Amino acid sequence: MKHPDAALDRPPAAAPAGPPASPGPLGRLGLWSTRHIRTVLAGWLLAVLALGAFAPQVTTALSGAGWQADGSESVKARQVAEQHFGGNASTALQIVVTADRPVDDPAVRQVLARASALAAADPRVSTVIPPQPGATISPDGRTAVLLAGANASPDDMVRAADDLKGPLNALSGDGVDVHATGASVLWSDFNKANHDAMMKSEIMSWPVTLAILVLAFGSLVAAGLPLLLTLAGLAASAGSLVLIGHLFPVSVWAMNFAMMFALALGIDYALFLVVRFRAARARGRADAVAETMDTAGKAVLLSGATVLVSLSAVMLVPSPAFRSMAGGIMLAVLFVLAATLTLLPAVLGRLGHRVDALALPRLNAGPHRSARFAAWGERLWRHPLRYGAGALVVLVALAAPVLGLRTAMPSITVVPEDSSARAGYAAVQQAFGPGAPGTLQILLPAQADTETGALDVARAAARVAATPGIAGVLPAQPAADGSGWSMLQAVPTVDPSSPDLARTVDTLRADLPPDALVGGAAVENLDLQHLLTAKTPLVIGVVMALGFLLLLVALRAPLISALGTAAGLLSTGAAFGVARLVFQDGHGAGLLGFAPQGFLDGWAPVFFFAMIFAIAMDYTVFLLASAKEHYERTGDPREAMVGALAHSGRVIFAAAGVMVAVFFTFALSGPLPPKEMGIVLGVAVLLDAALVRLVLLPVLLRLAGAAAWHTPAWLDRVLPRISFSHD
Template sequence: MAGKLYALGRWAARRRRWVVAGWLLLLAVVGGLGITLHGNLSTQFSVPGIEAQRATDLLKKEFPEAAGADARVVFAAPPGATLLSGKEQAAIASSLHNAASVAGAISVSDPVTGQTMSADHTIGFADVQFAKAAGEVPKSATDALISAMGPARDAGLTVEYDGSAMDPTVSVSGPAEIIGIVVAFLVLALALGSLVAAGLPMVTAFVGVAIGVLGVEFVAGFVQMTETATTLALMIGLAVGIDYALFLVSRHREQLACQGDDELDVQDSIGHATATAGSAVAFAGLTVIIALAALSATGIPFLTVMGLAAAFTVLLAVLVSLTLVPAVLAFAGERLRPRAKQRRSRSARPDSAGAWGLAWARMITRRPVAALLVCLAALGTVALPVGHLRLGLPGSETQPVASTQHRGYDLLGQGLGPGYNATVTVAVDTARVPEAQRTALLDNLADTLRGDTGVAAVAPPVTNQAGTVSLLSVIPTTGPDDQATTDLVHRMRERDKQAVTQAGGVMYVTGTTATAIDVSAKLADALPLFIAIITILAIVLLTIAFRSLLVPLKAVLGFLLSTAASLGFAVWVFQDGNLTDAFGVAAAAPVVAFLPVLLVGVLFGLAMDYEVFLVSRMREHFEHTGDAREAVAHGVARSGRVVVAAALIMMVVFGGFIFTDDPVIKSIAFSLAFGVLFDAFVVRLTIVPAVMALLGHRAWWLPRWLDRVLPDVDIEGARLPAPTPTANTPATTPVRQLDHV
């Protein structure tokens, strides 16, 4: 593999104008398609096969007017008045009359006639039903609904909005993301010691990310895709795009720093950097791509699309690093060669850039057991909250405190009780029930539901025109995230279905709350299989890369430990409600249901980036010297600075997304940022050197029969052609002369 990448790097350097032009043309074409033909992105997470989704499918077919999106308008009377006061009641009636004329609205309830008011009549709500599904209701319709409430606001009432039709759109263009990019540039400048060199990874990464995200936007016109998918593609693509380019630029400048007989020609250095660091990039990128694509093994469409979208941007980041980066390096030419006072011979001791890494490695390898125990204890402590992990989907309480959804949620809980935010819908298909028995069946079911201690109220049934499908709205006594509400849904499915089934009908429990419960259970069931797939994948790939059995096992155990710590920290903050003000968390709530699966897939790939880049330098030194302990120190000294810089870049890129308003993006970014922190600094830079020192030469042991079977990918570039010496070539060789080298 190294030989082919060496040839690719030199080809890209020689044909740099064609390579850059090709990428810019691709950007223009994909960008044009993504901007002009982009599809609509959804905020809903649906999972085929779960009961709640089967009920939704039934409603779309048999009761379409009840399957569309809804908007809940919450009214709060001004101090000293009620919703039944003359002026206030007239203002509400006028507002609801206006709402009935909003395009797409098919029904509007009334808090007075529907008795959806608090006991003191100060807080109430009205539901506006739309014909179209959530995500298909145009913004013009929701804006018109807000305008329709003008009479109520003019009368002094507080008006807030909630419901699937009012879901906020995801915005990721805030100042925190911009600050993150600026900090990433500063980290690059410090790591590479050159503003020109620092700018190259930023530029090339933006090209890959722009193509990736705009391509995903275009595909969204043909495939149902959530807003989270494009944001995840942006986060992952930007982080790995900068990191992969950093690996190549750093190796290139390290080689250009050599002097005397070891001084390299620019194009030869580009070829060697692409072969060595590029091999690590290609291998690490492959693990990220496969891990993200493996999300399809969960059998959950929105996760599959999310994983494939992110995998596509990672693939582009790899291709950009192996072609566009060498071409741009060729354009930069001698400008990237360190100044004479910074240059050194390969045989010299590591310069100050690697001195701290060498000192750190020496300290760890002198006391590997102590370092290992301290790290295991620290990560184990952080991971403890995983023991009480609860999964769910983000509700209105997790929206920003200042948002209308959050305020509406609080008003309903305050006035009518927490269960009004957790309404459960019971759908009953009575097509096979004799028509004369349908009313009695529904009345008996409603009475049974009212008799449950976990039910606060049951609304009268609503039936479609054919009389074959009916809906009952059940109000629990507890909120949507309460375990008691989950238990109620399970009781309804296990106990109350029996009478309906015996009468010939089919009963489904659905609604937002039931959907969240079903999705969480589905994802919890998929997690063990996914972890098993990722674990086996890691062992196989790393065994091929490093021709060792113990190194892959160590890498996988470290990855699982850092993942557990990251998830434990997320539980401690988002579910347990600690440090909520610091991270802008609106309310303590169950962890987003698909976060563990997504975290395992993404963090696995990112962890393997650092593992491959760090251990490949250890392997490279061991192949040349046979000294296992010195190989550990050499690997950390040579790669430590780059791994630290790469980790910091990922952390600040992900960290910028922590302060977005969307609770899903916030939790994903938080978990990834701290997952990188734990994995890079604790696992890869501390636990890995300690374990490698304890294993010694045994770390590189591989049975002979397996050695014969495994393909030799030569990730260290041991069989590359000898570098072309340019000791007599002036350092000021014009860039244009490189075409003739």
């Protein structure tokens, strides 16, 4: 396979004559790093060793829960149940024992006793409530449920599930099956399945990534530089996440996403700097480093800032899992960015021409200016409407299905069929009815008068029983600690993932007294989904506003900054349109090996949008920073557009190739969430690079002409002066 530019690239041009320009702040940083390479290497080695020592603990030290809407009614209900009802809350473990004979058989009672003792021995379990006739013993008498109350935080209860579900399952045998289930066990199985799938996908993506890197760089030494940045950033960020996890919960997913972003951005940034360094090295190592940092380094810094502000908007969602995932990615980006601006220039300055060492036969990285992408730019300049309209039609057509997109929290089908949570879930449904795994918990506060309070609880129970969608209500349970709280447990008629459950919960909250709390694991999911739906427009608006402001400050050109920001919505909308066709409607489900849920998982719009926009703005910055550099030098809109494609098109092409390969390997993973992430992000990057950044945005530059770079006088007085040219 030949490099895309191998046939048409020209030999490197001679270095411009004249004295070198005085380096700017980033150029001086690059020169300092080059001249103090031992200090830089020692500092990074120390940081990697010190922080990396904690990295092996990352899968056990990080949080397994946190998928909740802080401050919601359901979270308040859980906290009351934990405090006043012996941990009989949504995070409690349910131990389901099914037998081929009645559960009062001596052999089955022995299994129940051993399961109870096993759970009670764990300090994270408050008390074990034995099976109750008419409540947790099935009508046919062959299924019983032990309730292991929560005596720890939701994160620690997930860890308890990690430790207990295996030993409990080992009690199965002789016609008796034992499975742990409930929300904590579900998150335990969910996290394990997804972690294993993501690690498998990472391993699968490495050969493809290395092949693309070698094709893009043309030599093994140059191709290894992105790996240097990635490994340094990953080791430092993994150790940092472990240390931060001792202060407050950090989702285990933060590390998975951090790993993915560190790899993707490390490759992007290394590509941009190495390609520019190659073009400038005829000036000598020091001047080449200074020029590289003052031009490509400035674009990388702006790109990193854009990624950080895009992800920071996710912090507006008051959910621990979302905030810690965004924070984990931001931490990885910071470390990769720091390595790019210090470690990479130091290594480049030391390598000089040896950056092309171990070049592979018939693979040539080519000069900084790509003849093939220059020719593509000339074609777009001559026929802007033809290509621009074609790209726009494709993007709008793919985005159209997003109008019918539905979202919800994932169902039990996202965990493997043989998992403990799913087996116990199925057993409970079969024995107690379809809504039993989603039993609602209704907490009623103390009343001033005891007799009146009893009547109020009885009326509330009757009202709950009469609510459409409720199959039955268990007898009211008063709090044993004398606090006056009472708990009603109501079994819905539908599966916890059914949309009808939301209407039932809304009816209960409207009909019950204002101080009653409606909760339960299924209701926590509904409240989180409601929060995400409410916050998504705000997150999208903040992400776009901050992205526009950063581009405006850097480019000093409001028109192209606005167009570059808005163009990102097209690829994002198209990606979610494809996601609706695949995951909601089921097109291609057989090929990808999954059963559609009829909706997209609820976290996808807000979280994936921020990730997609961050990546899209990464490419936007590379293209527009190069265009601004050419416009500053020539004042010619044509040279700005064509030169930007000639100098950054190959970088965008190669970087997008790596990202698409990495993301699409996740589509081959077993569980559904990694598939959703792989398809949505992979399609978004593919469309953004191929149709938006390499077609539509250059066409917009062509149609806008010099107006694209106009700065109004009042804005010129306000904005700082940032130049992307070195001389």
